[in-house]
Amino acid sequence: MHLKRVRMVDVAQAAGVSRTTASLVLNGRAKTIAAATRQRVLQAAQQMGYSRHATALALRTGRTRRIGIVLNEPEDFDEHDVYFSTVLAGITKGALSQDYNLVLHSCHYMDWHELYSDILSPTADGVLLVGRFIQDPLTPALLDAGFPCVCISYQVSHPDCYSVDCDNIQGGYLAAQHLFQLGHRQIAFLYPGETVRWGRDRLAGAQQAAVEAGLSPPSFHLYQWPDDGNMPSEASIHAAVRFLQTCRPRPTAMICCDELRAQSITECLPSAGIRVPEDLAVVSFNSTEQSARTRPPMTSVAQPLREIGFAAVEMLVDLIEGREVAKRCLRFPMSLDVRESCGARTIPAHSVR
Amino acid sequence: MHLKRVRMVDVAQAAGVSRTTASLVLNGRAKTIAAATRQRVLQAAQQMGYSRHATALALRTGRTRRIGIVLNEPEDFDEHDVYFSTVLAGITKGALSQDYNLVLHSCHYMDWHELYSDILSPTADGVLLVGRFIQDPLTPALLDAGFPCVCISYQVSHPDCYSVDCDNIQGGYLAAQHLFQLGHRQIAFLYPGETVRWGRDRLAGAQQAAVEAGLSPPSFHLYQWPDDGNMPSEASIHAAVRFLQTCRPRPTAMICCDELRAQSITECLPSAGIRVPEDLAVVSFNSTEQSARTRPPMTSVAQPLREIGFAAVEMLVDLIEGREVAKRCLRFPMSLDVRESCGARTIPAHSVR
DNA sequence: AACCGGGTGTAACACGAGTTACTATTCGCC
DNA sequence: GGCGAATAGTAACTCGTGTTACACCCGGTT
Numbered sequence: 001m002h003l004k005r006v007r008m009v010d011v012a013q014a015a016g017v018s019r020t021t022a023s024l025v026l027n028g029r030a031k032t033i034a035a036a037t038r039q040r041v042l043q044a045a046q047q048m049g050y051s052r053h054a055t056a057l058a059l060r061t062g063r064t065r066r067i068g069i070v071l072n073e074p075e076d077f078d079e080h081d082v083y084f085s086t087v088l089a090g091i092t093k094g095a096l097s098q099d100y101n102l103v104l105h106s107c108h109y110m111d112w113h114e115l116y117s118d119i120l121s122p123t124a125d126g127v128l129l130v131g132r133f134i135q136d137p138l139t140p141a142l143l144d145a146g147f148p149c150v151c152i153s154y155q156v157s158h159p160d161c162y163s164v165d166c167d168n169i170q171g172g173y174l175a176a177q178h179l180f181q182l183g184h185r186q187i188a189f190l191y192p193g194e195t196v197r198w199g200r201d202r203l204a205g206a207q208q209a210a211v212e213a214g215l216s217p218p219s220f221h222l223y224q225w226p227d228d229g230n231m232p233s234e235a236s237i238h239a240a241v242r243f244l245q246t247c248r249p250r251p252t253a254m255i256c257c258d259e260l261r262a263q264s265i266t267e268c269l270p271s272a273g274i275r276v277p278e279d280l281a282v283v284s285f286n287s288t289e290q291s292a293r294t295r296p297p298m299t300s301v302a303q304p305l306r307e308i309g310f311a312a313v314e315m316l317v318d319l320i321e322g323r324e325v326a327k328r329c330l331r332f333p334m335s336l337d338v339r340e341s342c343g344a345r346t347i348p349a350h351s352v353r
Numbered sequence: 354m355h356l357k358r359v360r361m362v363d364v365a366q367a368a369g370v371s372r373t374t375a376s377l378v379l380n381g382r383a384k385t386i387a388a389a390t391r392q393r394v395l396q397a398a399q400q401m402g403y404s405r406h407a408t409a410l411a412l413r414t415g416r417t418r419r420i421g422i423v424l425n426e427p428e429d430f431d432e433h434d435v436y437f438s439t440v441l442a443g444i445t446k447g448a449l450s451q452d453y454n455l456v457l458h459s460c461h462y463m464d465w466h467e468l469y470s471d472i473l474s475p476t477a478d479g480v481l482l483v484g485r486f487i488q489d490p491l492t493p494a495l496l497d498a499g500f501p502c503v504c505i506s507y508q509v510s511h512p513d514c515y516s517v518d519c520d521n522i523q524g525g526y527l528a529a530q531h532l533f534q535l536g537h538r539q540i541a542f543l544y545p546g547e548t549v550r551w552g553r554d555r556l557a558g559a560q561q562a563a564v565e566a567g568l569s570p571p572s573f574h575l576y577q578w579p580d581d582g583n584m585p586s587e588a589s590i591h592a593a594v595r596f597l598q599t600c601r602p603r604p605t606a607m608i609c610c611d612e613l614r615a616q617s618i619t620e621c622l623p624s625a626g627i628r629v630p631e632d633l634a635v636v637s638f639n640s641t642e643q644s645a646r647t648r649p650p651m652t653s654v655a656q657p658l659r660e661i662g663f664a665a666v667e668m669l670v671d672l673i674e675g676r677e678v679a680k681r682c683l684r685f686p687m688s689l690d691v692r693e694s695c696g697a698r699t700i701p702a703h704s705v706r
Numbered sequence: 707a708a709c710c711g712g713g714t715g716t717a718a719c720a721c722g723a724g725t726t727a728c729t730a731t732t733c734g735c736c
Numbered sequence: 737g738g739c740g741a742a743t744a745g746t747a748a749c750t751c752g753t754g755t756t757a758c759a760c761c762c763g764g765t766t
Binding site for chain 3 (some may be wrong): 372376
């Protein structure tokens with residue numbers, strides 16, 4: 001039942017030439033081949049529906065024209081986590097424009113060594129590592145092996161590390177500046193703690209805004225949420241609400257570095273006697289469609305995730321094809337989608353798209 | 354800077370044997386090889402960090418251990434369309450358990466012929482085609498070529514077509530049955546029309562429920578929405594609302610075959626003087642997190658998308674590896690997540706997860 | 707006739723692996 | 737001591753392609 005593949009040698013035979021000649025013609029290296037012969041070969045190829053055997057080509061050239069993608073977990077596509085799908089949308093577009101295919105490396109997070117050798121097989125010409133954890137041994141190992149890598153939304157300290165990220169410092173600055181301009185002075189800052197780089201950076205940006213607003217030394221009411229994965233537990237949400245209730249002096253605003261948490265917390269606030277935005281203004285991060293649909297619609301700092309994915313592909317392909325890459329770390333500015341959770345009037349906001 | 358790869362011949366040399374011997378040992382075909390020699394080879398391989406060259410292996414064996422995925426559009430990962438990411442979550446899990454990698458074929462929808470030859474390169478051992486359109490020429494072409502395919506959420510009439518889908522007839526039945534049990538008799542049915550199979554099937558199911566409820570001949574107020582892609586246009590939403598307003602006899606309930614549309618329409622209803630659920634009970638399809646977050650939370654028929662993705666991988670791998678596949682079309686039952694948009698009290702619903 | 711040189715095309719090798727058929731050595735047994 | 741069988745290992749081919757070095761032909765010049 002299986003149709004036999006048409007190989008180059010079949011085309012050559014049909015055109016009455018050697019395989020070498022066919023190869024030269026089909027690769028445009030046909031300087032020394034007579035025009036008539038070339039036509040014969042091209043026509044035969046066309047007619048027989050010939051296309052190169054990808055694997056053989058890859059073996060010979062050492063290039064697969066594929067880009068690998070490593071996510072943190074097999075479950076990363078969970079509908080709850082819009083982050084990966086959006087970055088992936090950008091990556092897909094980038095790969096399309098560069099004429100590369102994408103490989104999703106399937107692997108449990110833990111057995112990084114298996115993943116390591118799968119990548120170095122090599123299954124692809126380079127790999128995009130999406131938002132891995134700082135302690136992850138995989139990235140340095142790949143870099144040590146000299147394998148082309150681009151990190152998305154994180155970076156490691158290694159001379160060969162290239163990365164694309166959003167400018168979290170500037171993002172934190174935006175969030176805080178907005179609140180300061182609205183007159184807030186007591187601000188709760190909810191984040192994953194200093195160990196997570198984007199958490200650290202966003203806080204740093206917020207503190208910078210505080211300094212510029214004349215609040216020195218800058219002081220936020222810090223709350224570090226427990227490390228419980230993408231889906232925050234109910235207990236962790238309640239703990240955050242309790243923090244907001246008991247914190248003194250009472251905060252009039254909160255910056256929450258995660259949209260999903262911000263949303264869950266906000267939903268619990270009314271029953272804790274806290275109204276949004278009257279008693280507590282809220283700014284979250286990662287402005288997605290979700291933020292527009294909450295009550296009240298939530299002001300949120302947006303990451304340009306598609307652009308990040310797209311740029312990461314571009315950078316990786318430059319690396320693969322040996323072109324010079326100007327900056328080791330590309331940073332995209334974040335933007336503030338002003339909605340209603342801060343009591344500011346709704347300005348036609350920078351569209352999410 | 355690039356570390357030279359360790360090849361099998363290097364391992365063999367280090368162990369003082371021929372490459373053939375090394376190959377036999379490393380593939381467990383070492384029946385005729387002395388235990389001592391085998392140990393030497395294994396140890397050398399271990400020590401030098403040897404791993405097979407994936408491309409060479411694929412060329413020789415004719416198996417890439419990759420599964421291709423074809424989506425409709427490069428933009429399918431858009432955050433608006435949770436469908437693909439959820440199916441992909443299931444596929445990822447399936448691929449992981451079967452020890453296959455995944456290839457995302459990047460391609461514009463239109464130039465199907467380019468995609469066709471990319472698939473037949475072959476980039477993967479088989480391909481999952483996710484929710485393509487009926488008119489799509491790609492699927493029959495691949496089937497004609499004898500390439501292993503599994504269709505997800507659609508099917509074509511071809512003797513070799515294998516597919517995994519949810520049972521849309523039963524889903525339509527569930528939706529209508531729920532409304533009939535609540536006493537509704539005048540029901541608007543919003544769907545993409547007869548040309549889209551799942552639309553047709555859901556209607557058929559609903560009609561079956563009507564017959565069983567003693568309403569014969571079954572009559573719904575049919576509304577066919579225009580084909581405007583995943584994101585419904587504002588105009589199309591308004592048109593639907595107008596339909597609900599002007600339709601006589603006045604419907605007391607609506608079944609909308611798409612969650613996103615149902616949601617947008619529901620948001621417009623108050624301003625049209627229609628309250629949900631008092632004036633109009635609403636059942637939608639594709640129950641995702643979104644449905645739980647609307648006001649009121651929306652009753653919706655859920656597709657087991659993860660299970661579908663997972664099963665599709667299983668089926669495809671069976672096909673690839675030449676095992677017998679019992680059923681040509683695997684159908685998963687849908688389930689009803691009862692929320693508040695029908696006025697039924699909230700029953701602890703079948704969890705989305 | 708011998709030599710040169712441009713125009714055409716091909717034989718042969720390489721990429722890194724799996725597999726088959728065959729050689730070489732040792733062992734057991736009569 | 738000789739013969740067959742079992743044991744241990746390898747040369748040579750294959751997968752489908754890109755590339756390099758070379759062979760051949762033919763016309764023109766010395």
